[in-house]
Amino acid sequence: MQSQVLASGHQAPALELSPRYSSHSLRISRLNGKHCCSVSAQRRLQCQHRLAQKAQLYRSVACLASAATPQNVDLDAKVAVVLGTQWGDEGKGKLVDILAEKYEIVARAQGGANAGHTIYDDKGTKYALHLVPSGILNKETMCVIGNGVVIHLPTLFEEIETLSSQGVEIEGRLLISDRAHLLFDLHKEIDGLREAELEGKQIGTTKRGIGPAYASKATRNGLRVVDLHDKAAFADKLRKLSMDGSKRFEGFQYDVEADIEKFVAIAQQVLPYVGDSVSMINDAYDNGKRILIEGANATMLDLDFGTYPYVTSSNPSIGGVAVGLGLSPNKFEAIIGVAKAYTTRVGAGPYPTELFGKAADTLREVGREYGTTTGRPRRVGWLDIPALKYATRINGLTHINLTKLDCLDALDTIKLGVEYQIDGQTLPSLPADLSILEAVNVKYEDIPGWKSDISKCRTWEDLPDNARKYIARIEELVGVKCKWIGVGPGRDAIVVQP
Secondary structure, eight states, X not given: OOOOOOOTTOOOOOOOOOGGGSTTOOEEEEETTEEEEEOOHHHHHHHHHHHHHHHHHHHHHXXXXXXXXXXXXXXXXXXXXXXEOSSSOXXXXXXXXXXXXXXXXXXXXXXXXXXXXXXXXXXXXXXXXXXXXXXXGSTTOEEEEOTTBEEOHHHHHHXXXXXXXXXXXXXXXXXXXXXXXXXXXXXXXXXXXXXHHTTTOOOOOOSSSHHHHHHXXXXXXXXXXXXXXXXXXXXXXXXXXXXXXXXXXXXXXXXXXXXXXXXXXXXXXXXXXXXXXXXXXXXXXXXXXXXXXXXXXXXXXXXXXXXXXXXXXXXXXXXXXXXXXXXXXXXXXXXXXXXXXXXXXOSSSOOTTBOOHHHHHHHHHHTXXXXXXXXXXXXXXXXXXXXXXXXXXXXTOSEEEEEOGGGGTTOSEEEEEXXXXXXXXXXXXXXXXXXXXXXXXXXXXXXXXXXXXXXXXXXXXXXXXXXXXXXXXXXXXXXXXXXXXXXXXXXXXXXXXX
């Protein structure tokens, strides 16, 4: 699909607001089984105030096209999606941060604070992000937290305060979907109680309450960001949600009144950031804006396609992007899969190419493989080609970003897992039955290492021959070009393959 490129100096028209925020918003009351519309003066003033807030927020988007200063990252797509292809922690945030310089909007579509992205600025300053999109470091980018994300507001505002203390400007650059579901401390409590019930068969969740929050959404007793507008209704809904948890779990401990008080107070902070993200992002597209979508978690943790039940509670694959933003799939022009040059995994579940012992410890230390969100040491292993091909098919990848290639610098030989076999027979794809996946024998290819420091390489020609051969073999097996190659943690430590 031919992308539409903004001309230099183009001034995009201002975005129009959704009618939901017009000064004539009506309060719908139920009377005698019929809907009756009545205009409340107080409510109208509140709507007018929110209208002014949204107008300021959306004006920030309209002026972005002429201000961006793109880096030469060689991507020409009006809408680009960046997804994880393994078990998470692939380094998606770094590519999003780099590409953000060419995009006016960066959006998150799913997941919650269980997704940790670590990025570095040009000075080497480290930023740990959990809910705020990675495009926040680019001053000209508007960041959107979409309707598919579950949000623990205290955690979000701690993150905002930390970023502000590091000199990152947030005001006027962050939009939170009014349709996004809220995550409460009760969800965290339930997460821990559910793991305890499994008695040795734990999923290995982050205990951040993500699964229970999505469960509340699916059982239709969850609360959404929009509910913060009506304090009394909000309090009533949260009390009912708490009662549901206390009936289900022994030892359930949660002070619902304290949480109501906390959220009512924080509502005044959050509401200036809240808006109709579905209208905003589609209006932005219609007005020629370039949109970058940042995936959280990864395909092998997808609720439908991952190693179920050892998965997350949302869809980090391409389908979750459309559902989590309300942006139709026919608008996606580039779908970029991020994969480490090896693999890692956090928590329980099958892991065919896993390494153990000294080799695992060494790779873990070289790659600094400890969770951004939890600090837990990650399991490590060789690159798994059958899993990468599986993720490529599901997501329709157009490009691959191969990260942390430099972590393999010291190895004499690098193993590449190329096939799953059972009783000498090659499996055609990733099996749904975990007992089969746990029993597979992995067929490996030995690739000669390059035994040199590639962290200073900045062009394709700078890379050693054996490093280029390793990349070429991955491309041959998967059928997708590795367009970007990460050679270090810094923002500039990336090679673009011509």
